[in-house]
Amino acid sequence: MTMTPDGPLVNLLGLPRAGLEALFAELGERPFRAVQVMKWLHHRGVDDFDAMTDLSRDLRQRLAGLAVVSTPEVMHEFVSTDGTRKWLMALEDGQRIEVVFIPEKDRGTLCISSQVGCALDCSFCATGKQGFNRNLTSAEIVGQVRQAAQRLQGVVTDRDRAITNIVLMGMGEPLLNYDAVVAAMDILLDDLGYGISKRRLTLSTAGVAPAIRRLAEITDVALAISLHAPDDALRDQLVPINRRYPIAELLDAVKVYLERLGDWRSVTIEYTLIDGVNDSLEQADALATLLADLRDRSKINLIPFNPFPGSGYRRPTEARVRAFQTHLLERGFATMLRTTRGEDIDAACGQLAGSFQDRTRRRERYIARLKDHGVITHQAV
Ligand code: SAH
Numbered sequence: 001m002t003m004t005p006d007g008p009l010v011n012l013l014g015l016p017r018a019g020l021e022a023l024f025a026e027l028g029e030r031p032f033r034a035v036q037v038m039k040w041l042h043h044r045g046v047d048d049f050d051a052m053t054d055l056s057r058d059l060r061q062r063l064a065g066l067a068v069v070s071t072p073e074v075m076h077e078f079v080s081t082d083g084t085r086k087w088l089m090a091l092e093d094g095q096r097i098e099v100v101f102i103p104e105k106d107r108g109t110l111c112i113s114s115q116v117g118c119a120l121d122c123s124f125c126a127t128g129k130q131g132f133n134r135n136l137t138s139a140e141i142v143g144q145v146r147q148a149a150q151r152l153q154g155v156v157t158d159r160d161r162a163i164t165n166i167v168l169m170g171m172g173e174p175l176l177n178y179d180a181v182v183a184a185m186d187i188l189l190d191d192l193g194y195g196i197s198k199r200r201l202t203l204s205t206a207g208v209a210p211a212i213r214r215l216a217e218i219t220d221v222a223l224a225i226s227l228h229a230p231d232d233a234l235r236d237q238l239v240p241i242n243r244r245y246p247i248a249e250l251l252d253a254v255k256v257y258l259e260r261l262g263d264w265r266s267v268t269i270e271y272t273l274i275d276g277v278n279d280s281l282e283q284a285d286a287l288a289t290l291l292a293d294l295r296d297r298s299k300i301n302l303i304p305f306n307p308f309p310g311s312g313y314r315r316p317t318e319a320r321v322r323a324f325q326t327h328l329l330e331r332g333f334a335t336m337l338r339t340t341r342g343e344d345i346d347a348a349c350g351q352l353a354g355s356f357q358d359r360t361r362r363r364e365r366y367i368a369r370l371k372d373h374g375v376i377t378h379q380a381v
Contacts, residue, residue: 009066009067009068010023010066010067010068011067011068011069011070011137011139011143012037012041012067012068012069012139013041013042013069013070013071013138013139013142013143013146013187014137014138014139014140014141014142014180014183014184014187015138015139015183015187016138016183016186016187016190016193017034017035017038017186017187017190017192017193018186019183020033020034020037020038021033021034023067027059027062029059033055033059035192036052036054036055037052037055037063038190038192038193039192040052041069041146042142042146042187042192042193042194043192045146045149045150046069047069047070047071048069049061049063049064049067049069050064070092070139070143071143071146071147072089072090072091072097072140072143072144072147073089073090073147074087074088074089074147074151075087075088075089075090075096076088077151078342078345078346078347079345080341080342080343080344080345080347081344082341082342083103084100084101084102084103084341084342084345084347085100085101085151085152085342085347086098086099086100086101086342086345086346086347087099087100087101087147087148087151089144089147091116091136091140095116095133095134096116097113097116097136097140097144097170097171098113098170098171098347099111099112099113099144099147099148099170100170100342100347101148101152101162101163102341102342103156103162107164107165107200108152108156108159108161108162108163108164108165109163109164109165109166109167110144110145110148110163110165110166110167111166111167111169111170112141112144112145112166112167112168112170113136113141113144113170113171113172114135114136114141114168114170114171114172114173114174114177114180114181115132115133115134115135115136115171115172115173115174115176115177116132116133116134116135116136116171116172117130117131117132117133117134117171117172118130118131118132118171118172118173119131119132119173119176120173120176120206120239120240120241121240122206122226122228122238122239122240123237123238123240123313124228124238124272124274124305124311124313126308126311127171127172129308129310135172135176135177135180136172136177136180137180138179138180138181138183138184138187141180141181141184142184142187142188142193142194145163145166145188145194148163149161149162149163149194161195163194163196164196164200165196165200165201165202166188166194166196166200166201166202167201167202167204167224168181168202168203168204169202169204169224173205173206173208173241174203174204174205175203175205175208175211175212175215176208176211178211178214178215181203182215182218182219185201185203185219185221188201189201189221198219198220198221198222199222199265200222201221201222202221202222202223202224202268203215203221203222203223203224204223204224204225204226204268204270205223205224205225205226206226206239206241207225207226207227207239207241207242207245207250208241208245209245209249209250209252209253210245210253212250212253212254212256212257213253213256213257215257216253216256216257216259216260217260220260220261220262220265222265222267222268223254223257223261223267223268224267224268224269224270224301225250225254225267225268225269225270226239226270226272227247227250227269227270227271227287228270228271228272228278229242229278229283230278230283230286230287230289230290231247231286231290232246232247234277234278235247238274238277238278247290251290251291251294254267254294255293255294258294258297265297266296266297266298266299266334267294267297267298267299268298268299268300268301269291269294269298269299269300269301270301270303271287271300271301271302271303272302272303272304272305273302273303273304273305273315273316273320273321273324274305274313274314274315274316275305275313275314275315275316275317275320276314276316277313279316279320279321279324281323281324281327283324284323284324284327284328284331285327285331287300287328288327288328288331288332288333291333295331295332295333298333298334299333299334299335299336300328300333300334300335300336301335301336301338302321302324302325302328302335302336302337302338303338304316304321304337304338304340306340306343308346321337325337
């Protein structure tokens, strides 16, 4: 962190419009300075105050004395055979985080991190295995998007903007870093920031029920709930925060959030399918019963378990995954299967660990599978 005699310099990337306006008010400047500076920071990608030519020289100098613009640094870029990109980024104190970009025909989704590591220790998640290190600042959360947008310039050229959707599904539990996440989302939604629509910004949580209720008071971004089990006994094992906020309490909070979303929007229920653990038809049936009240207000997203070394779990066969999905569809639930992307670069859900691992074998296996399925006929990358 850069220090001045008065304390640390503020990283302007993390200040929402209202925060910047307050800063300029303190400096005796008019609020529209915030508009000018946000455009420089987020639209034009300028870091240097001297280049902000519509500010007076005096103001530029004063800003340089109290603020910085600092973005996480890309240490390594991984490109999957399927086009998914993963960046290992370093923060100012040397901590590492991972950010994933998933291109699809009509959209580009960026998956960002909210913490270094994670304290929740879900039994099937690689991030949890490394433990909790620290919260990210709002500037570090926004900085991931800024860095990715710059990296994607010239790579995605068939639409205006490469990043159309952002999901807080990387490392960490966003609702345990509430203030920084809320400030960062403000900037991501702002037209002067990244102009992402509230339907295309998704916060995913393991179920911090009181924070979901609090969130409902201030925003209506899309919400995804990591449920993964149809009953408390199993969920206590897989998602230990369930012991603190059991399923009934979690679903009550979800209902409060749904009220905030209005009549036409739904929440996403994420369910990672683990072989022999939570993937039986009885469990599909119990899940449908549990969610009966929410049937028309939820979409179920099934995620076949993504393996990582030492997890002790396996991915179910495709037939088992399909049978689980079919059962939920028959019970009237909109149920999607999340296709695994970027597996050869360990970029799939639950595989982000912020470190280099031996990826060669996994990559070879993945390429072989793509070839088996006729997805590629030769190695594209
Ligand atoms: N902490 C937040 C966001 C991060 S994880 C949350 O729990 O929602 C994003 C999603 O990936 C969660 O639904 C998580 O449970 C799931 N996930 C974690 N590890 C996984 C793995 N190995 N395979 C498949 N999905 C996994």
